[in-house]
Amino acid sequence: MIGTKGTVVAVNGxxxxxxxxxxxxxxxxxxxxxxxxxxxxxxxxxRGEVSxxxxxxxxxxxxxxxxxxxxxxxxxxxxxxxxxGQVYDGLQNPLPQLAQAAGYFLxxxxxxxxxxxxxxxxxxPVAKAGDKVERADTLGTxxxxxxxxxxxxxFNLYGTFTxxxxxxxxxxxISDTIAELKDEKGNDFQVKxxxxxxxxxxxxxxxxxxxxxxxxxxxxxxxxxFFPVARGGTYCIPGPFGxxxxxxxxxxxxxxxxxxxxVAACGERAGEVVETLKEFPxxxxxxxxxxxxxxxxxxxxTSSMPVAAREASVYTAVTLAEYYRQMGLHxxxxxxxxxxWAQAMREMSGRLEEIPGEEAFPAYMESTIxxxxxxxxxxxxxxxxxxxxTIGGTVSPAGGNFEEPVTQATLKVxxxxxxxxxxxxxxxxxxxxxxxxxxxxxxxxxxxxKVAYAHGFMRRGSEVEQMMKVVGEEGTSxxxxxxxxxxxxxxxxxxxxxxxxxxxxxxxxxxxxYVFAKLLVVLASQFTFADKNEARTWFNRLRxxxxxxxxxxxxxxxxxxxxxxxxxxxxxxxxxxxxAAEKILA
Ligand SMILES: Nc1ncnc2c1ncn2[C@@H]1O[C@H](COP(=O)(O)OP(=O)(O)OP(=O)(O)O)[C@@H](O)[C@H]1O
Ligand SMILES: [Mg+2]
Numbered sequence: 163m164i165g166t167k168g169t170v171v172a173v174n175g176x177x178x179x180x181x182x183x184x185x186x187x188x189x190x191x192x193x194x195x196x197x198x199x200x201x202x203x204x205x206x207x208x209r210g211e212v213s214x215x216x217x218x219x220x221x222x223x224x225x226x227x228x229x230x231x232x233x234x235x236x237x238x239x240x241x242x243x244x245x246x247g248q249v250y251d252g253l254q255n256p257l258p259q260l261a262q263a264a265g266y267f268l269x270x271x272x273x274x275x276x277x278x279x280x281x282x283x284x285x286x287p288v289a290k291a292g293d294k295v296e297r298a299d300t301l302g303t304x305x306x307x308x309x310x311x312x313x314x315x316x317f318n319l320y321g322t323f324t325x326x327x328x329x330x331x332x333x334x335x336i337s338d339t340i341a342e343l344k345d346e347k348g349n350d351f352q353v354k355x356x357x358x359x360x361x362x363x364x365x366x367x368x369x370x371x372x373x374x375x376x377x378x379x380x381x382x383x384x385x386x387x388f389f390p391v392a393r394g395g396t397y398c399i400p401g402p403f404g405x406x407x408x409x410x411x412x413x414x415x416x417x418x419x420x421x422x423x424x425v426a427a428c429g430e431r432a433g434e435v436v437e438t439l440k441e442f443p444x445x446x447x448x449x450x451x452x453x454x455x456x457x458x459x460x461x462x463x464t465s466s467m468p469v470a471a472r473e474a475s476v477y478t479a480v481t482l483a484e485y486y487r488q489m490g491l492h493x494x495x496x497x498x499x500x501x502x503w504a505q506a507m508r509e510m511s512g513r514l515e516e517i518p519g520e521e522a523f524p525a526y527m528e529s530t531i532x533x534x535x536x537x538x539x540x541x542x543x544x545x546x547x548x549x550x551x552t553i554g555g556t557v558s559p560a561g562g563n564f565e566e567p568v569t570q571a572t573l574k575v576x577x578x579x580x581x582x583x584x585x586x587x588x589x590x591x592x593x594x595x596x597x598x599x600x601x602x603x604x605x606x607x608x609x610x611x612k613v614a615y616a617h618g619f620m621r622r623g624s625e626v627e628q629m630m631k632v633v634g635e636e637g638t639s640x641x642x643x644x645x646x647x648x649x650x651x652x653x654x655x656x657x658x659x660x661x662x663x664x665x666x667x668x669x670x671x672x673x674x675x676y677v678f679a680k681l682l683v684v685l686a687s688q689f690t691f692a693d694k695n696e697a698r699t700w701f702n703r704l705r706x707x708x709x710x711x712x713x714x715x716x717x718x719x720x721x722x723x724x725x726x727x728x729x730x731x732x733x734x735x736x737x738x739x740x741x742a743a744e745k746i747l748a
Contacts, residue, residue: 242356401582623649
């Protein structure tokens with residue numbers, strides 16, 4: 163079939179206007195022919211017989227009159243075994259291979275197959291000839307790393323099909339046909355190990371969407387205990403420049419209790435991306451003992467790539483996440499930073515001369531962000547198994563001002579908000595999640611009432627601290643001063659976590675619950691001190707013991723020894739429990 167053809171009538175940055183002859187649809191892929199390469203582009207507006215395309219490459223050299231070929235296909239990704247461990251650009255080009263094919267400086271117009279064609283996959287059929295199947299039903303499986311990769315009926319085959327034949331167990335390449343299906347009208351469809359799916363369409367081959375309730379444990383105390391994220395839920399990490407967004411996502415990608423992690427590094431500094439790429443293959447996944455990279459996919463666009471590629475990378479990432487969800491797996495998608503994506507939207511909108519909204523972002527930015535986060539979710543598949551996609555996105559508001567449009571649009575749709583604070587990161591209190599500004603609508607690993615009680619000390623402690631700045635320590639009562647010290651204690655020994663300490667960097671929920679209970683007793687105890695000096699000295703000593711306790715191996719002799727010391731110190735100083743807390747502690 164010959165696709166529609168067109169000619170370039172105008173070039174504006176990385177947007178070209180193309181007069182076409184025939185039919186063109188929104189989000190269709192077109193190639194702009196320049197010299198001897200073809201540059202991949204996507205239709206973003208159609209007016210009569212002129213369409214606007216965003217070009218995913220540098221547009222240098224494109225001139226009026228250049229030919230454009232429309233493909234009739236939406237911007238899509240190829241899904242199948244071999245995705246795990248890959249590093250792609252936003253258009254799903256495998257970056258290491260791209261660099262090899264094109265030399266050190268990536269050449270434009272070079273597109274490679276996303277999935278390796280030479281690997282033989284060990285296929286085991288689970289369906290047989292004569293079976294009736296629907297889209298996303300499993301025809302067979304292949305092992306991929308430590309996962310059972312389901313070879314499914316392509317998601318775009320709507321209706322009921324009968325399996326005409328299916329290949330026996332054996333080894334097959336990605337392009338081999340492994341089954342043939344017949345629809346109700348008698349048309350035949352061949353199924354291979356891989357197929358394509360348009361990135362802007364959410365994969366919806368599930369029975370039902372469920373409410374995200376089970377926590378997705380990250381092993382960051384502040385998150386799991388205070389501002390939890392649910393499996394299938396959404397959260398955002400806004401934070402000023404250098405406040406620790408990327409480091410927090412890196413920690414999460416290593417330790418989060420999920421099967422697969424997809425990192426979309428869109429438009430951050432190139433150096434960071436390189437760091438991730440160097441680090442990941444060397445890290446081992448403690449669940450499997452294998453390289454962390456085997457359960458990770460990285461999509462990266464550095465800020466030097468054209469803006470359109472940033473948008474593509476976000477959609478590519480979420481589509482791959484949805485694909486693995488269809489296998490009954492739990493997937494975490496981390497997008498860093500969604501602000502760069504929003505800026506790309508703003509840039510394209512400006513070129514389209516659309517009426518700008520707040521801070522020149524397009525009016526549809528809010529709904530675009532919302533529909534991206536809506537692709538998260540925990541779902542029940544047709545075979546009864548559960549799969550989830552959890553999405554966490556960073557936002558980098560200029561000047562750390564959370565009132566700006568991208569942060570505001572994001573926090574309207576997410577279930578948890580981990581606001582990073584400049585003040586805390588400057589004071590090297592990491593993770594710099596602000597314990598008073600942040601929130602979560604999800605249930606965490608510890609009873610909400612207990613958490614609220616502990617959090618109250620942080621809030622009241624900070625009020626006392628503010629007051630002390632005005633009236634001085636002398637003007638503060640000893641009772642208030644102890645509240646301040648208690649708030650300071652939770653901050654130092656529970657909120658903050660030393661990411662360089664082998665033990666403290668990642669804390670399992672079992673240990674979080676255990677230590678939290680110990681801390682709660684301290685908070686609920688009524689202490690009497692002769693004066694503030696005595697109180698401060700006593701709390702300083704306790705804090706140091708707690709920090710050592712946090713750094714000691716779970717249930718080790720040292721851990722138990724320190725625990726006894728803490729308990730002794732507390733019972734020696736306590737005059738009993740706060741009456742209000744007795745019920746909560748019970
Ligand atoms: N949890 C942490 N533990 C120790 N140091 C940290 C932690 N988080 C951040 N840092 C320090 O802060 C620096 C900046 O962190 P990071 O690159 O994550 O910030 P960012 O918010 O992603 O910045 P940008 O806005 O530039 O993307 C790190 O290089 C590191 O030195
Ligand atoms: Mg960053």
